[in-house]
Amino acid sequence: MSAEKMETAAGVYDGAGPAYEGKEDALSPEDLSEVLAAGTKEVHEKAENTQFVKDFLRGRIRKELFKLGAVALYYTYTAMEEEIERNKDHPHFAPLYFPTELHRHEALARDLEYFYGPDWQSQVSCSQATQLYVDRIHQVGQEDPVLLVAHAYTRYMGDLSGGQVLRKVAQRAMKLPSTGEGLEFYQFDGIHSAKAFKQLYRSRMNELVLDMETKKRLVEEAVKAFQFNMEVFDELEVIGQTIQEDVLDAGMPVHGAMGGDVSKCPYYSAKMAASGGTAYACQLVMAVLRHPTGQVLFATWFAALAGLAAWYLM
Amino acid sequence: MADMDADTTAHTEPLVDEEEPLFSNLDLFLFSLIVGLVIYWFMSRKNPEPIPEFKKLDTPAPTTRETSFIEKMKKTGKNIIVFYGSQTGTGEEFANRLSKDAQRYGMKGMSADPEEYEMGELSRLSEIKNSLAIFCMATYGEGDPTDNAQDFYDWLQENDGENLSGLNYTVFALGNKTYEHYNAMGVYVDKRLEELGAMRIFDLGLGDDDGNLEEDFVSWREQFWPAVCEHFGVEALGDDSSIRQYELKEHTDLNMNKVYTGEIGRLKSFEVQKPPFDSKNPFLAAVTVNRRLNKAGNRHLMHLELDITGSKIRYESGDHVAVFPTNDSALVNKLGQILGVDLDVVISLNNLDEESNKKHPFPCPTSYRTALTHYLDITQPPRTNVLYELAQYASDPKDQETMRKMASSSPEGKARYHSWVQGASRNILAILEDMPSLKPPIDHLCELLPRLQARYYSIASSSKVHTNSISICAVVVEYETLTGRMNKGVATNWLKNKLVSDNSQKSTVPMYIRKSQFRLPFKATNPVIMIGPGTGIAPFMGFIQERGWLKEQGKEVGETVMFFGCRHKNEDYIYQEELEEAEKNGVLTQLNVAFSRDQEQKMYVQHLMKTNKEVIWKLIHSDNAHIYVCGDAKNMAKDVQTALHEIGEELGGMTRAQATDYIKKLMTKGRYSQDVWS
Numbered sequence: 001m002s003a004e005k006m007e008t009a010a011g012v013y014d015g016a017g018p019a020y021e022g023k024e025d026a027l028s029p030e031d032l033s034e035v036l037a038a039g040t041k042e043v044h045e046k047a048e049n050t051q052f053v054k055d056f057l058r059g060r061i062r063k064e065l066f067k068l069g070a071v072a073l074y075y076t077y078t079a080m081e082e083e084i085e086r087n088k089d090h091p092h093f094a095p096l097y098f099p100t101e102l103h104r105h106e107a108l109a110r111d112l113e114y115f116y117g118p119d120w121q122s123q124v125s126c127s128q129a130t131q132l133y134v135d136r137i138h139q140v141g142q143e144d145p146v147l148l149v150a151h152a153y154t155r156y157m158g159d160l161s162g163g164q165v166l167r168k169v170a171q172r173a174m175k176l177p178s179t180g181e182g183l184e185f186y187q188f189d190g191i192h193s194a195k196a197f198k199q200l201y202r203s204r205m206n207e208l209v210l211d212m213e214t215k216k217r218l219v220e221e222a223v224k225a226f227q228f229n230m231e232v233f234d235e236l237e238v239i240g241q242t243i244q245e246d247v248l249d250a251g252m253p254v255h256g257a258m259g260g261d262v263s264k265c266p267y268y269s270a271k272m273a274a275s276g277g278t279a280y281a282c283q284l285v286m287a288v289l290r291h292p293t294g295q296v297l298f299a300t301w302f303a304a305l306a307g308l309a310a311w312y313l314m
Numbered sequence: 315m316a317d318m319d320a321d322t323t324a325h326t327e328p329l330v331d332e333e334e335p336l337f338s339n340l341d342l343f344l345f346s347l348i349v350g351l352v353i354y355w356f357m358s359r360k361n362p363e364p365i366p367e368f369k370k371l372d373t374p375a376p377t378t379r380e381t382s383f384i385e386k387m388k389k390t391g392k393n394i395i396v397f398y399g400s401q402t403g404t405g406e407e408f409a410n411r412l413s414k415d416a417q418r419y420g421m422k423g424m425s426a427d428p429e430e431y432e433m434g435e436l437s438r439l440s441e442i443k444n445s446l447a448i449f450c451m452a453t454y455g456e457g458d459p460t461d462n463a464q465d466f467y468d469w470l471q472e473n474d475g476e477n478l479s480g481l482n483y484t485v486f487a488l489g490n491k492t493y494e495h496y497n498a499m500g501v502y503v504d505k506r507l508e509e510l511g512a513m514r515i516f517d518l519g520l521g522d523d524d525g526n527l528e529e530d531f532v533s534w535r536e537q538f539w540p541a542v543c544e545h546f547g548v549e550a551l552g553d554d555s556s557i558r559q560y561e562l563k564e565h566t567d568l569n570m571n572k573v574y575t576g577e578i579g580r581l582k583s584f585e586v587q588k589p590p591f592d593s594k595n596p597f598l599a600a601v602t603v604n605r606r607l608n609k610a611g612n613r614h615l616m617h618l619e620l621d622i623t624g625s626k627i628r629y630e631s632g633d634h635v636a637v638f639p640t641n642d643s644a645l646v647n648k649l650g651q652i653l654g655v656d657l658d659v660v661i662s663l664n665n666l667d668e669e670s671n672k673k674h675p676f677p678c679p680t681s682y683r684t685a686l687t688h689y690l691d692i693t694q695p696p697r698t699n700v701l702y703e704l705a706q707y708a709s710d711p712k713d714q715e716t717m718r719k720m721a722s723s724s725p726e727g728k729a730r731y732h733s734w735v736q737g738a739s740r741n742i743l744a745i746l747e748d749m750p751s752l753k754p755p756i757d758h759l760c761e762l763l764p765r766l767q768a769r770y771y772s773i774a775s776s777s778k779v780h781t782n783s784i785s786i787c788a789v790v791v792e793y794e795t796l797t798g799r800m801n802k803g804v805a806t807n808w809l810k811n812k813l814v815s816d817n818s819q820k821s822t823v824p825m826y827i828r829k830s831q832f833r834l835p836f837k838a839t840n841p842v843i844m845i846g847p848g849t850g851i852a853p854f855m856g857f858i859q860e861r862g863w864l865k866e867q868g869k870e871v872g873e874t875v876m877f878f879g880c881r882h883k884n885e886d887y888i889y890q891e892e893l894e895e896a897e898k899n900g901v902l903t904q905l906n907v908a909f910s911r912d913q914e915q916k917m918y919v920q921h922l923m924k925t926n927k928e929v930i931w932k933l934i935h936s937d938n939a940h941i942y943v944c945g946d947a948k949n950m951a952k953d954v955q956t957a958l959h960e961i962g963e964e965l966g967g968m969t970r971a972q973a974t975d976y977i978k979k980l981m982t983k984g985r986y987s988q989d990v991w992s
Contacts, residue, residue: 031983033983034983058401058402059401059402059403094836095836095837100829101829161492164492164524165490165523168402168404168523169402172402172403172404173402173403190829191829191831192828192829192830192831193831195492196830196831196832196987197831199831199981199982199983199984199987200831200833200984200987201984202982202983202984203835203940203983203984203985204836204984206983206984206985207835207836207837207840
């Protein structure tokens, strides 16, 4: 057709450039959606492999921890959506403004009401790790709004992907009602197809007019966002361990590898009955002494005794 | 008295004088100890369980668990065993439900964790009469088995020489389409068991958690059990009565205010309309325009406009409008006649399972007429489980057998169903007419028929131009079946008959908006290529209106290219005036129309695209154009993709594989969107 056409081994091309070399070259690898995906791949894997997330995916999530997780999410999304509202007409955010489809803070408020009751606002507070995350979001929204894209991308894209898997796991693991209470965070009523929406969101990200420098900064901010999230997971993991201990201390001593209540163990009482009453009594006294109430009683008794002795001696 | 006083005084005095502190201390100690223990005893009474008395001291540690499922099945009289590979409990739940189902069909089932049993015994199932192994296998991670199925998986892989010829089996796979190795485990088990000689009783079921796993399971299971019964020649409970899910209650003296007359959700929601409007509370939009779009030909293409003033409903071009159609009253009447019932009797169907969330199959109380008109699908060819359940009502034993056979998974049965029901497009009325000995009770039929679904149409207007009006572009579905009957599409015929009236009785359409992700680019300057033959042009009418509006607002608008196709220029070139006007005004920078039947050779949109390949390629590759395809999914959408692959190969110097990848990537990045239907 055109006189400029030359044939190469790869095929006919219009002389405008070299033959198509590979998928990395075409379709501008500088597209923000691709740059962000590539730049956060490593930290995303890391986040998936935190103990908290691994346990969650295996259905090992305790309700107390899940509730605290929802609290953390509430503060995070409230902050993020506040900053999004502030910057909805900013040229560096406007194409990504999808409040009906995406915004979560109201759904989270309903979830918290379900978990904590109508009085939930006075019962929940922002944890330390969450506060750091929230502060950064406010800082970014007020001082450098383009970086808000990184935070929105990290959370919302995640919610629409693995987040959907988490919802089903959570529902089964904690036997939450099939009518959706407690899990409204995961329910995007304004989005019919998560896949199609993600594609739309990516196209909008790519419509932002940004130089390579800014795109690099966005990657850095997205990595930061992942790290903030991981710190919240770690904080939850630590809290999870202390919850376990409290539960144990409140009951009778931990018996056996399963952490059971010794008073319910038929073998234990059989063993004690067989070996005679004294050993049993000693065990009982020791049990009483380890029990906080027992400790209080013992202390009271000791104090009373000391008081009486003192009175006598005076 | 005086003596005693003296005595006591005398008695106490020495106590004070006496030096025996040890004694009194011991008293104090014992007293305190008693007090302390009493207090403790009172406190510990709060603990609910006292330490139980273990009577059987001589019993040794619990007996070793039975690891032979064969022995267990024989001991408990079970012939069906349902193994589950489950991580979060769903597979296990499905297995439990299946094992419970068995008794509806006169069999006995148990669910089992493959980790707890000797799976090597599978070949022994032939020792049990009418035995069947069902596998509910979830896929985990990257196509891996769940933890509890790991050993079974390893066993399957290692034992090439295993002979499972006595094993009847079926598999239901649980997975998620967003993962690359969708249902890998279920697919593997299904294939491997066959390789090892086992007999597949029913097709592999594929459950997609990204879509609706529960629905996938229920559909599969509905067709599965009839097939099993057929295979074993088992009746669904000896005494000719199948287990009903609902109980019929006829109402004789009910206040008509309590009766549903077609509402989808709340009673009287069609009389007293309250926003917000959604799938459970649709808005009754008045029809303000209903005109025929084509100039000639025997099809009927139509353009309707729905008025949403006062509803607070908002939409964007590219969104879908959902409408709730009703069945043709002539069809409903014929059903009433052939079933020999008074359709205006008011009834309720109440769920016998009191724990179920679903109290009724459709809003009750209501009349049979309302149910058949508004709530039930009476036009789609009934599914196999419906045939199976109705078979008992055929007085001719040959008809009974035919019905049951069509529900089985035998090749002859499947073929029969495929041709007699699906191929001939027989709906329930046709089946009743062609099988006169079949006389089901209407209430059981109402229990079996599926719910009538809302239909979705791509909105053909832009909210920027038409804020209070939504346009629909559709073609009326009407065709002659192999039996000579005329089948009519429910929604399109219903819409066609929604005529505009200027009196107070307006035609209304219950509707709501379902947001889509089919959107113009954010920037008006971004070029767009729209490909929408036939009624696929619908969303693009909205896009074109919107770009026209932007131009009027003084905004700079990029290349706007349209590829349209129809049969004959003089017949079905719908919206010709609007399109040519838009081209004249420069809103459409390029208008390409293919008339498929106006010449010897078929000309479709993809041919026009190839003719314009340089323009297209430049727009896509250099100018960041967004591509939109709307219309037929089966052929047109594929042909358009192929044309783009070819253009990429020719002008982009790519191999076919590279070109395919290129287009795929455009889709991922939201630059290639599809709104297609089959």
